[in-house]
Amino acid sequence: MVSGTFVEVAAPARNREAGTAGTAPASRESGWSRIRRLAPPYLYLVPAVVLLVVWTYQPLAQTFVLSTYSWNLVPSTPMVDVGLGNYERLLGTPELGRAVWRTVVVILGMLPFTVVIPVAVALLTRRVRGRAQGVYRALVFAPMLVAPVAGAAVWQWLLDPSAGAVNRVLGTDVNWLNTASTAQWSIIVITGWHVVGFAVLVVTAGLAGINPDYAAAAQVDGASRSQVTRWVTLPLLSPTLAFLALMTVLLSAQWTFPLIDTLTQGGPVSSTTNLYYLLWEYGFRSHDAGLAAAAGVLFFLGFIVVAALLTRLAARLSHHDD
């Protein structure tokens, strides 16, 4: 049954217009007008759904099928059916477990940049007045506007062991990107630098959407400023924070990818090879289209599971203002 704003309101209008001219009772609605009534939402969805099917889901299905073969993409070479062999091969690599762990580390490392710092920044921006707010926001957002390749190149110089700015300021001579223990953190910091502006924007919006009456009421009851923040503001902000956390979990591996590809190529000695990069490498390096397809599919399935878990978690933990 299609219902909603347009149809519900339309029905009485139609009756009024029809007047006494005997409109067809609902039970004997003609086929054509039935379609006309049911169609609109689907029609509006047609462009988007067609695009999705053609450019996302059909290729995905093709990839599913391809993942059960072994093939080097040369048309004259036969595709060898290996069933689930590609998946077995992928799940059996010792690297996979380590890559999963590294991905968890990346996600946990990104959360400060997408949740903690933006909240701090958004709260602090409220303290400064007028023009300064806009200026700070613009400056913090600026890294998002830089081309990924150029950004990576600049950071590579900043992290140069012998005379990069970072080492000069800190007085150390660590090779940040080429030491197994620090490479991962360097990547996290650079990615965080890139996305912090976007997260600040989202949190600012979330803050502004909170009804000021709550805080005012708490103040009237004698709560101090920090108490208000802690017990009123932050909980009301939780849907926004949950959204950011979800985005971080789902997309941080993808955000780090261009950086890893340009700066460390997964090294040194695999210390920056997270799951996304591992599957990319496996697929790409093997020149075996079937294996690459299996890697893509595996990632997709894994993510569905993670996303489902997280959405359930988020729904349970967030307080909604209704």
Added chain:
Amino acid sequence: MKRTLLAACAATLLLATSACGLGSESTGSEGPVSRVPELKPDQKVSIVFESYNFGQAGAWTDTFNELIAAFEKQHPNISVTAQKPQGNSANPATDTISSLQSQLTAGSPPDVVQLGFSDLDFTVNQLKALPLDDLVGKDAVQANFDGEQYPYAESARTLGDWNGKTYGVPFVFSTPMLYYNKQLFTQAGLDPENPPATWAEVRDAAKTIQQRTGKGGAYVDCLTKAAKDWCFQALVRSNGGRVLSEDRSTLTFAEEPSVEVVRVMQDMVKAGAMPNRTQMQAVESFARGDLGMILESSAIQGTFLKGAGDRWELGAAAMPSFDGKQAVPTNSGAALFVFSKDAAKQRAAWELIRFLTSERAYTTIATKIGYLPLRTGLVDDPDGLKQWAGENPYLEPNLKQLEHLEPWVSMPGANYLQIRDGMMQAVENAVYQGADPAESLRSVQEEATGLMQGGGK
């Protein structure tokens, strides 16, 4: 419930119809390649030339454009479209094979492709590059190698061969050279005209530089995954070993000669003679003047000269040897292969290859870009490159090394890339991260041997 069922049906339908998206049509390999006839003068053909050198705005693109224009003038009925490999790596050379694969699947591969020697096995056996001996006849191929006046260097002729047949015509190559900063040498009290000739001497010189000037000592750009395995193979060969047995059936990079190489290098790092750097960091460091010596491909020479400018003088020497043994350099570089399906395009492709490897082309390439011409006789020709060679003192060690040059051996099977990367990762782990060389190499060799046998899919 009904809705879920409907959705499931839709998904299955989608899956079923999607199989006709990609796929191979034939049941097996194509028949033997037959000789293609010459082109008639009024027969118009257009071909596509793909090279990773095209990706970079600079000397290569300009030179290529110049050569292609000259070619089209000579052959007015052939038009050439140039392109770079498709892909998103910062270094276009990484994308060559996957680019070719995508285009093969879409049904329109480029006609002439420049591919590296490390991919030779895969190119010939998996991607099915066309055998030039069958396409235009062995005499024609050899005649091209002989050229009009200056033939290819002996060691360069067979680099693109497989099982006795020529599949690719070697186009460009470079050898590993020891570049050094003459100024830093002087500052450290070393003789800038007497560069180290053995690895032990390199180690001592590097330590001296590091102690007396505070700059980096020496960097051997053969020991990381990014560097690939071409000069690691040179190091192993120079120590009397091999990474792959001569019959290509067994991996041998965990045996004593290569383990010793890794130990020597690891030792240099531990002693502070070699700094821990990535390939990119080391190249830039040397160009900046912050590194004393670097073992690097002669192809990067231009970058070093530019970086040196007038602040310091670049020195070049042959690859150092291990005590008592002869140094064996390997060549890096690429060859030109043909992938067209159409007979007319195949002939046109061959004409382009002949042109790009002619004396005239090599003269242009050498003077404009600085690569060593494979027709080595050109450097003695007063009308050719004699003057350029005179102005280019770095050629001398490069040419001398040609006598002992051995080819860069490509790993076998469909998983060659994983084998190669695994090996280099083990080397990197040992040299820069302190892992035990013997153990590190041995465990990777075991894994890789499994890949070799599983390969051939």
Added chain:
Amino acid sequence: MTTEVVGESSRARRLGGHVVLGLLSLVCVFPIYWLYATSLRAPQDVSSLSVLPWPLSTASYTEAFAKNDVLGMLVNTGVVAVFSALGQLLVALLAAYAFAAWRFPFQRLLYLMFVGTWLVPFQATMLPNYVLLSRLGLLETLAGVIVPTLCSALGVLLLREHLNSFPKELLDAARMDGRTSWSALWTVVVPTLRPALAALGILLAISAWNEYFWPAMVLQRSNAVVQLGLRSFMGTEGNDWGPLMATAGLACLPVFALYLVLQRHIVNAFVRSGLK
């Protein structure tokens, strides 16, 4: 715009805010400064690591313009960004309208289809998309870069949020006047949504401007978009940092300008939607 609900800030608190924000802004902006500084160095100093570029030189810019048709690239990238954003906005608007204004069978499933695209990794679809583009003859064209990206899940999600909080009374009033859903969309909904559409459009345009994965697959014979032009300074024999930084600097300017001009809209739009 902000709700200063807890009374006048004391000077100290304001100062504290300035300090922290100032530091953060510095860290955010310093790499960008470095980018421009490098582009203004003399060619032999390009690898230099000194903080101030001296002597200043425009050699890198000259070289960048000589090696690439920089203006042409910027125009092309602009075309791609604008058309991508417009196309994505239109498609997303229609889809979000459907979700917000009606209740219909399969609604949840269709919605999940949109969310699902966030879960599909690029490598799972790039090869089939490439083959399809090849069959459609759209390789080497800007259209080939734009068309596969026209359905933006982010756009649909955000607009749906906005539309859900859209005052129903306005829509009802439109119905009372007997308008069709189509005309209601364009005469009532869009004008009210203008700031949100503008903000989303800018975000989508910025995203399309910085995109390089897909253009790298589609445009093999030319450096039509500026991100590819950047890569033309990177190669097997080392990277050409001076012109690369110059081109990157030029590539950032239009986006910076756009952002500064429209900054207020973006924040306002997010604020009004109250992302929940």
